[in-house]
Amino acid sequence: MLKVEKLQSKLNGKLILNDFNLHVNRGEIHGLLGENGTGKTTVAYLIMGVNNYQPTEGKIIFEGQDIAKLSVSQRAKQGISLAWQEPVRIEGLRVGDYLKLSGNNLEIEQTKRCLRMVGMEPAQYLDRDIDNTLSGGERKRIELASLLAMHPKLAILDEPDSGIDIISLPLILNGIAEMSKQGSSVLLITHNEKVVEIANRVSVLCAGKIIRTGVPLETSQWFKDNCRTCVHINEPEEEDKKL
Amino acid sequence: MISYSIEKEYQGLVDAYEKAGGDRSTLLSKEVAKLVIHENKVLGVDGVNGIQIETKETETGVNIYFLVEEGAKILRPVHLCFGILPQEGLQEIILKVDAQDNSEVSVIAHCIFPNAVKVIHKMDADIEIGNNAKFDYKETHYHGDFGGIEVIPKAKITLGEMAQYENTFRLIQGSVGTLDFDFEVFSGARSVAELIAKVYSKKDDVIKIVEKVHLNGNGARSLIKTRIVLRDRARAEVIGETYGNAPYTRGHVDCIELVNGEQAVAKAIPIVSVTDEKAKVTHEAAIGSIDKRQVETLMTRGLDENQAVDVIVKGILR
């Protein structure tokens, strides 16, 4: 469904990703593990096309089409969406209306269902604004609910677990599982090796590229053993000095 | 003959109100207190228990005395309707409000100028809210698209001890024309004042909003909240002033102006000052184009850019 090939990204002249390859299959939850600053959000932005991010090299193929030149709206209409690591606040936009527009005029009963799937009581939240009166964790869960409402073919979740406490984490994981059950493929970005246990496959990002892909338990164990102590976290190698 | 013409004008206003999205039944219901004024003619006055409304037509408008009796708690909002239906006209409203001690009322004012080409609507209000009284005033304007209108509301508001006053001014529909808004509040001890203004300006609209609060009584609190969206060549200047003159007073000035047009010009001048060391007054003002991340977030949900901007603008003006 998604094939990212030989992707390179430079931000302000600094190489962030180089020779980055990633395949997300239809119906799978694909975990993307990486330490702070390895370029996970950069990957998410490049696939979604936000923040003016453009690959300096490589291809982003979604359902057979290179989408690297499409606008954000066009990509969303093709079926890609992003739950942001730090979701924005919008004054005066009610939670209910945010979910409604996310689901292209979704019915109220369905928006309630989406909130329940991330463990939020609809009566308590539908009329709240998604402004800065919501706590960080609440806003993150609403971001997830928004993607449940939208029901994209590919959901990119940028650290849905960060800022979520230990009690709410199972609710978030439940929301992600529901998303997958609904038929969305999921690119699950995180640095928490516990979270990727719900994935079908996991890839590890380091030094600007995917250095390993495999089954969750084994791959996250490898990540723990190797990446936690690794020194070249976000220093992609130029062509001549390979890892 | 006269009553026939009043009936016709009344219907005309109600129609215009409904066309602008209002609920016609509220203006026709016998159970709500209301006052309907077209140009300088009083078309209807209905009081309810606890409220007295006296009017006097003048050459250019109407003088209104609005009394909420001591201790009266008015259950249903009082509706005021001010309108000018022809393309030209002048309407000067002189309003005296006396909300006596321990009274409670909420007033909804509809200002309807759907066809204005050369219309002036002026209001001079002297509002006195008694001790422990609650007065909630919401004014919504329905303008046509031509923009040939000058709206000049001025008010002086005096709040007794523990009085609660909330004023919401909304001018979202149609062209603003020229708005010259000037409200000044004098707050008594432990009173609460909230001044909210929301304006959507387009084309060559010119907006000036001055809101001043003098926190003169111990523990008085206030909030001035202004939200302006500017398009095209619209210009706006917002001056929010709060003076903490007594101990434990708290005031906040909060202004956001969203500029969505290359030639639009926005200005915000917050003035906060304290003359008592135990007073605290704060302000925040943000002027700028629409936040790109907000737009992009909505675009990731499938909205195109214009739709996204629309949602953000509606939100800020809601």
Ligand SMILES: Nc1ncnc2c1ncn2[C@@H]1O[C@H](COP(=O)(O)OP(=O)(O)OP(=O)(O)O)[C@@H](O)[C@H]1O
């Ligand atoms: N505009 C920029 N110019 C230069 N470097 C940048 C720019 N934006 C991001 N970076 C760098 O790119 C690297 C990758 O950032 P990114 O946000 O993708 O990391 P991340 O893996 O998502 O980290 P985190 O776990 O903290 O969310 C970081 O080292 C960051 O400092």
Ligand SMILES: [Mg+2]
């Ligand atoms: Mg990140």
